[in-house]
Amino acid sequence: MGPFIPSMRLGIYRYTTMRLSQVSFRYRRRDRFVIHDVDAHLAAGDVIELTGVNGAGKSTLLRLLAGLAAPTKGTITGRPGVVGFAPDRFPADQPFTVTAYLRHMSRVRGGARWEPWAERLAMEHLLAVPLGELSKGSAHKVGLVQALMAEPGLLIMDEPFAGLDAGTREALPSIAAEVAGRGGIVIVSDHQGGLRPLPRLRHWSVVDGHLKESTTAAPDQEDSPPVATVAVTLPAADLPHFLARMCDEGYRAREIEESR
Numbered sequence: 001m002g003p004f005i006p007s008m009r010l011g012i013y014r015y016t017t018m019r020l021s022q023v024s025f026r027y028r029r030r031d032r033f034v035i036h037d038v039d040a041h042l043a044a045g046d047v048i049e050l051t052g053v054n055g056a057g058k059s060t061l062l063r064l065l066a067g068l069a070a071p072t073k074g075t076i077t078g079r080p081g082v083v084g085f086a087p088d089r090f091p092a093d094q095p096f097t098v099t100a101y102l103r104h105m106s107r108v109r110g111g112a113r114w115e116p117w118a119e120r121l122a123m124e125h126l127l128a129v130p131l132g133e134l135s136k137g138s139a140h141k142v143g144l145v146q147a148l149m150a151e152p153g154l155l156i157m158d159e160p161f162a163g164l165d166a167g168t169r170e171a172l173p174s175i176a177a178e179v180a181g182r183g184g185i186v187i188v189s190d191h192q193g194g195l196r197p198l199p200r201l202r203h204w205s206v207v208d209g210h211l212k213e214s215t216t217a218a219p220d221q222e223d224s225p226p227v228a229t230v231a232v233t234l235p236a237a238d239l240p241h242f243l244a245r246m247c248d249e250g251y252r253a254r255e256i257e258e259s260r
């Protein structure tokens, strides 16, 4: 244990509830609606898996959640201030190397540190590569780093497992759990069950633009034993490491009040 440091900031403190009320969306006037009357709430610490067939409206819903598109009808409230969005198709047609792009995004994000994420996602060999020359999986990693670098309160990943190498696939559930452990909300569209190792994963499916939350637990959550909640007091400086360790071990852990 390190020395007690009386005050620290983890970046995410306010435990938000984000609400979608009667959200509908169409791309153009006179087009049909592709999202219909969605009511939903997302609480701090939630990790949500989103599924649906091609064209059901998953990416559109994620863009609405991220604030990249505005509902045609209805409202979305309580969106955390920092949103990280890793799109399904990372725009790789820009004339930058990976490093130049991530440096630029870091400046946009107020000097956020991207290097630890590049290291964690084993990207050193990609840093000098122009974006346009990246494989789909490598481009995804760059998209993930730009989404993660600013410690998002809302992290949205659209099909992040597609084309990813095994190491990064294995790292993603821990990363999602860490963001949730800091009080963030994580939403991931995924058909591959990549987040199923996480306890208490919520499951949403989009069917023809309608959102359904499945009431049946994922197989590995069925018959789960009763849970207990404990309070742990520790030096503030140890908090990030402690939360990461708990999340890595499959527990749901988060700070419940600001250190003084």
Ligand SMILES: Nc1ncnc2c1ncn2[C@@H]1O[C@H](COP(=O)(O)OP(=O)(O)OP(=O)(O)O)[C@@H](O)[C@H]1O
Binding pocket: 027, 034, 052, 053, 054, 055, 056, 057, 058, 059, 060, 061
């Ligand atoms: N920019 C756009 N302009 C008009 N229609 C669009 C646009 N983007 C998507 N759509 C339409 O909206 C509907 C939902 O598309 P969306 O991409 O959200 O579905 P999805 O579930 O993510 O599909 P996929 O799994 O194939 O990515 C589809 O009918 C699609 O054709």
